[in-house]
Amino acid sequence: MYVIGIDIGGSKVAAAVVEKSGRVLFFSKDWVKSEVFSEDLLKLVFKAIGKKIKQAKDKKLKIVGIGIGSPGPLDVEKGIIIDTPNLPWQNLPLKDLVKKEFSLPMSLDNDANCALLGEVWLGAARDCKDVVMLTLGTGIGGALMANGKIIHTKKGSAELGHVIIDPAGPIGNCGQRGCIESLISGVALEKQAGISTYELFDEIEKGNKKYLKIIKKAAEYLNLALKKFDQEFEVERIILGGGMIKAKPYQKFLFDHLPANLKPKVKIAKLGEKAGVLGAAKLVFDKI
Ligand SMILES: [Zn+2]
Numbered sequence: 001m002y003v004i005g006i007d008i009g010g011s012k013v014a015a016a017v018v019e020k021s022g023r024v025l026f027f028s029k030d031w032v033k034s035e036v037f038s039e040d041l042l043k044l045v046f047k048a049i050g051k052k053i054k055q056a057k058d059k060k061l062k063i064v065g066i067g068i069g070s071p072g073p074l075d076v077e078k079g080i081i082i083d084t085p086n087l088p089w090q091n092l093p094l095k096d097l098v099k100k101e102f103s104l105p106m107s108l109d110n111d112a113n114c115a116l117l118g119e120v121w122l123g124a125a126r127d128c129k130d131v132v133m134l135t136l137g138t139g140i141g142g143a144l145m146a147n148g149k150i151i152h153t154k155k156g157s158a159e160l161g162h163v164i165i166d167p168a169g170p171i172g173n174c175g176q177r178g179c180i181e182s183l184i185s186g187v188a189l190e191k192q193a194g195i196s197t198y199e200l201f202d203e204i205e206k207g208n209k210k211y212l213k214i215i216k217k218a219a220e221y222l223n224l225a226l227k228k229f230d231q232e233f234e235v236e237r238i239i240l241g242g243g244m245i246k247a248k249p250y251q252k253f254l255f256d257h258l259p260a261n262l263k264p265k266v267k268i269a270k271l272g273e274k275a276g277v278l279g280a281a282k283l284v285f286d287k288i
Helices: 038-058 094-102 111-122 180-184 186-193 197-205 209-233 248-257 272-285
Strands: 002-008 012-019 024-031 063-070 080-083 090-092 106-110 131-136 140-146 237-241 266-268
Touching (some): 002 038, 002 111, 002 272, 012 038, 012 272, 024 038, 038 090, 038 094, 063 094, 063 272, 080 094, 111 131, 111 272, 140 180, 186 209, 197 209, 197 248, 209 237, 248 266
Parallel strands (some): 002 063, 131 237
Antiparallel strands (some): 012 024, 131 140
16 A cells, blocks of 8 residues: 655655555655745646656556645645745645545645654654654744644644743744744854854864854753753653754754753654655555
8 A cells, every 4th residue: 555745845845655664665856946836836746746656556556645744834624735934825725636636535734743743653753652843944843742643733733943942032033032943943043153054064063163152052942942842741752853953063962961861852853854755644544
């Protein structure tokens, strides 16, 4: 039994055929232009799905559904993308459109939730039921699982990136001062360093003290956030994903300063760019 898993992001659409065992076949990525129009992005998603269906058919694999992860806010039940800052879609009934085009069952969820589902299924939180995942990228995404169920809010997923850590911090996109995103997102770190995050991580790998200071402070803030989540949600596992956590010195500062009780709970995400397509496919497998 196979499902098409699609992971829509601001800069790419990833697609794969996923076996019920979790094996990923025909993984591919199509880049999305930054000024893409609504219809063109939809065409790109349809093309990606069509291509996977054809690849599966050529191998005589039986496709039973399509799972899609997309940036929110979105309405999971109705399958509508409401209004997301990183995509050109407003009130797009994605679920109905996909069902009509391909005549297959379709499930939709927020991209952060899909990444968490993937990690619980096959990655850093296997067999865990109470999990928090933070995705540290350009912005900060958050997802929460309680007793084996993804927690959905009106916006689709838990807005953990906007939890306030430093009331004297800078004002974030959400209008609040000192939320996690305003302090340690890629955008925030670039502002503090005056260079791109690629250059920043390059400099700290080289041991440049000026930039090490920035990353140490970021690790301190992240540490505070993790303690807060642990107290608030009493989770078994906290997963950290996204490009910003990949730098080894950053990870080291973070883990060196975690309290002893928290250390075994915090893990770096394992599935990388495949987490999204796996989680999206799992949405469908869970309904069968
Ligand atoms: Zn915020």
